[in-house]
Amino acid sequence: MSRFDRVVVVDWSANATPKLGADSIWIGRAGAGSGPPQNIATRLESMEALRTEIAAVLQAGQRMLIAFDIGFGFPRGFAGHLTGQRDALAVWDWLAARITDDARNGNNRFEVAAEINRQFPGIGPFWGRPNGRDLPDLPAKGSLREGHGLAELRATEALCSGAHPMWKLYTTGSVGSQSLLGQAHLAALRHEFGDALSVWPMEGAEAPIVLAETYLSLIDPAVRLAQGYPCKDAAQVDLLALAFNRADMGQLTAAPAPLDVLREEGWILGAGHGAHLLAMLEQATLTPPRLRNDCFAMPQGVDWVPVDTALERLRDALHPLTGAEDVTVRQAGGRVLAQDLVARRANPPAANSAVDGYGFMQGALQRDGPYTLPLVAGRAAAGQPFGGAVPHGHAIRILTGAILPEGVDTVVLEEDCASDGARVAFDGPIKPRINTRKAGEDVGAGASFLPKGRVLTPADLALASALGVGHVPVHRRLRVGVLSTGDELLADPDATAQPHQIFDANRPMLLEIARKWGHVPVDLGHIPDDPARIATGLDEGARDCDVILTSGGASAGDEDHVSRLLREAGTLSSWRIALKPGRPLALALWQGVPVLGLPGNPVAAFVCTLIFGRPALSLMAGCGWQSPQGFMVEAAFTKSKKPGRREYLRARLDVAGRVEVFASEGSGRISGLSWAEGLVELPDEAASIRPGALVRYIPFTSFGL
Numbered sequence: 001m002s003r004f005d006r007v008v009v010v011d012w013s014a015n016a017t018p019k020l021g022a023d024s025i026w027i028g029r030a031g032a033g034s035g036p037p038q039n040i041a042t043r044l045e046s047m048e049a050l051r052t053e054i055a056a057v058l059q060a061g062q063r064m065l066i067a068f069d070i071g072f073g074f075p076r077g078f079a080g081h082l083t084g085q086r087d088a089l090a091v092w093d094w095l096a097a098r099i100t101d102d103a104r105n106g107n108n109r110f111e112v113a114a115e116i117n118r119q120f121p122g123i124g125p126f127w128g129r130p131n132g133r134d135l136p137d138l139p140a141k142g143s144l145r146e147g148h149g150l151a152e153l154r155a156t157e158a159l160c161s162g163a164h165p166m167w168k169l170y171t172t173g174s175v176g177s178q179s180l181l182g183q184a185h186l187a188a189l190r191h192e193f194g195d196a197l198s199v200w201p202m203e204g205a206e207a208p209i210v211l212a213e214t215y216l217s218l219i220d221p222a223v224r225l226a227q228g229y230p231c232k233d234a235a236q237v238d239l240l241a242l243a244f245n246r247a248d249m250g251q252l253t254a255a256p257a258p259l260d261v262l263r264e265e266g267w268i269l270g271a272g273h274g275a276h277l278l279a280m281l282e283q284a285t286l287t288p289p290r291l292r293n294d295c296f297a298m299p300q301g302v303d304w305v306p307v308d309t310a311l312e313r314l315r316d317a318l319h320p321l322t323g324a325e326d327v328t329v330r331q332a333g334g335r336v337l338a339q340d341l342v343a344r345r346a347n348p349p350a351a352n353s354a355v356d357g358y359g360f361m362q363g364a365l366q367r368d369g370p371y372t373l374p375l376v377a378g379r380a381a382a383g384q385p386f387g388g389a390v391p392h393g394h395a396i397r398i399l400t401g402a403i404l405p406e407g408v409d410t411v412v413l414e415e416d417c418a419s420d421g422a423r424v425a426f427d428g429p430i431k432p433r434i435n436t437r438k439a440g441e442d443v444g445a446g447a448s449f450l451p452k453g454r455v456l457t458p459a460d461l462a463l464a465s466a467l468g469v470g471h472v473p474v475h476r477r478l479r480v481g482v483l484s485t486g487d488e489l490l491a492d493p494d495a496t497a498q499p500h501q502i503f504d505a506n507r508p509m510l511l512e513i514a515r516k517w518g519h520v521p522v523d524l525g526h527i528p529d530d531p532a533r534i535a536t537g538l539d540e541g542a543r544d545c546d547v548i549l550t551s552g553g554a555s556a557g558d559e560d561h562v563s564r565l566l567r568e569a570g571t572l573s574s575w576r577i578a579l580k581p582g583r584p585l586a587l588a589l590w591q592g593v594p595v596l597g598l599p600g601n602p603v604a605a606f607v608c609t610l611i612f613g614r615p616a617l618s619l620m621a622g623c624g625w626q627s628p629q630g631f632m633v634e635a636a637f638t639k640s641k642k643p644g645r646r647e648y649l650r651a652r653l654d655v656a657g658r659v660e661v662f663a664s665e666g667s668g669r670i671s672g673l674s675w676a677e678g679l680v681e682l683p684d685e686a687a688s689i690r691p692g693a694l695v696r697y698i699p700f701t702s703f704g705l
């Protein structure tokens with residue numbers, strides 16, 4: 001069966017009032033549309049969310065698996081007795097006609113269960129109800145039941161240790177209540193989407209939308225180790241979705257029991273496959289460890305650090321921070337490979353013709369030509385292989401991309417031939433195997449063809465597709481938070497500025513840089529120079545991001561609260577880098593999340609982001625340390641500099657191909673950044689540049705901009 005583009009796992013709930021948090025409805029997603037687990041207070045709202053999502057998935061021509069943590073059927077004998085059909089889906093419809101469930105979770109499940117009990121002999125099978133709920137046909141305890149004639153468990157539950165019986169309606173594991181309500185809602189969904197939706201295992205698993213029941217405890221060992229989730233339910237749905245998204249669905253849905261059992265009782269998707277699901281998770285969630293708190297420490301007594309030393313230290317301090325996820329090749333452009341890719345088949349998969357022409361066995365030709373060969377009936381074309389063999393000394397009409405039929409190893413170009421339909425004539429000599437492609441001449445099956453860390457290009461997508469690789473493991477995108485600080489800043493670009501105010505220029509710039517580099521930009525807003533509010537902003541950033549870029553307040557001045565806060569948190573290292581434009585770069589961890597404190601001056605913030613932020617973010621995103629490629633170009637300017645620090649000048653190439661620099665070096669001159677198309681890098685040593693001298697020019701494209 002073909003794979004699902006996205007997997008949704010729903011932890012359903014039988015709550016009688018709206019509720020959030022533990023023991024309420026949680027929805028986990030993996031693949032397309034993945035995100036943090038979603039918490040929903042009412043069943044009606046959750047069904048609305050699913051409806052919208054199904055419509056969007058169908059619209060996009062994708063496939064989605066929705067796995068619900070409820071039972072889709074009841075033990076044998078139940079469906080037949082209740083509905084006259086040994087079909088769980090007939091029970092769904094029976095329930096849909098009777099269950100009421102309102103916008104505030106008010107519902108009649110106990111009354112409906114009592115009504116069902118009345119239709120069975122003896123007492124039961126359902127039991128469990130709130131104290132004081134007077135329903136004579138619904139016993140309060142399981143032990144009060146007798147003579148209803150049904151088994152306690154379904155066949156599938158024998159494979160799931162700890163699964164509660166479907167008959168239990170109240171207190172822990174009230175799977176019965178959840179299922180009565182769930183089946184009624186899902187019956188409606190099923191009729192609404194018709195053929196586009198099927199219910200496994202009663203129906204197939206090939207429709208675009210497939211509903212299945214599952215059991216969240218299948219992956220308990222992984223859930224016990226999971227960190228950073230608001231509650232266990234959130235971890236369960238998130239991890240199980242991830243596991244299903246990577247699992248071998250053919251294996252999971254291969255008929256686990258006789259068809260009549262499946263139709264009547266249903267089956268838990270993943271039952272008996274816990275080990276496989278856990279193995280998938282182990283691959284998917286190998287999230288690297290966090291950074292050490294002292295990772296940015298500079299040795300005592302270091303004063304001005306040369307740029308290259310700072311870069312080396314930064315490189316040593318960091319490592320990739322993002323785990324892996326699986327995406328389809330079509331979603332993979334610009335993403336970072338998390339594992340080497342291995343060819344599932346060769347390119348080309350079989351020897352074929354490189355041209356339109358006539359094919360034959362070269363060894364059958366006697367002299368240098370000219371030749372006339374009889375043609376066999378039929379032809380070989382791409383996608384339409386010739387079934388038979390071509391006899392020695394015969395030829396066949398063959399088109400570009402056609403598999404070479406048996407008896408053909410050489411093709412002569414159509415333009416070099418004459419044919420009357422029965423024979424073909426051409427001149428010699430003919431080299432053996434000319435105009436043919438060997439099987440695997442490009443890439444062999446099983447070859448490792450792209451290394452992990454690679455940022456996937458359009459050509460890579462062609463290659464992966466040709467080699468039969470439809471899904472690729474990529475790093476989750478790095479979430480880059482951007483925070484501006486300063487009392488003088490105005491966050492709203494449309495506001496009317498007072499004379500003492502300036503517009504926030506850095507935030508839009510840094511967010512766009514992060515986006516262009518393939519990360520997820522997260523706008524953490526603007527915060528005045530108020531330590532408490534900066535701390536709150538950093539808290540928010542640490543919750544939602546993998547790394548935080550701040551600008552402003554990173555020096556040691558009175559108002560430089562960012563550095564003060566980070567110093568108080570004990571993790572700050574102010575790197576005094578011998579660099580112009582720039583000032584100390586503040587490096588720290590806030591709740592384990594790296595913070596790069598950039599200078600406030602837009603020009604300095606920009607240059608520091610390119611020189612330090614670019615390789616650092618690349619490394620954290622999994623694509624390795626990236627150094628920009630520079631070119632030695634003749635200068636069109638004059639400049640002398642003292643030794644002791646490196647300088648970057650805003651620059652671009654002039655019409656003569658020489659590099660010119662912006663008229664002013666003022667670090668507040670944002671127009672110069674906009675004017676420039678790259679940077680000239682002047683060495684740490686003294687330099688005296690005259691027109692015609694060679695200088696190192698690094699175009700912005702080399703920085704990925």
Ligand code: AMP
Pocket residue numbers: 484485486488489502503504505506507551552553554555599600601602
């Ligand atoms: P600071 O690093 O906070 O001392 O700021 C240095 C200079 O950069 C000051 O002139 C600030 O007003 C300016 N500045 C700081 N943040 C921004 C920003 N987000 N946009 C534009 N200018 C800024």
Ligand code: MG
Pocket residue numbers: 485486487552553559600
């Ligand atoms: Mg400031």
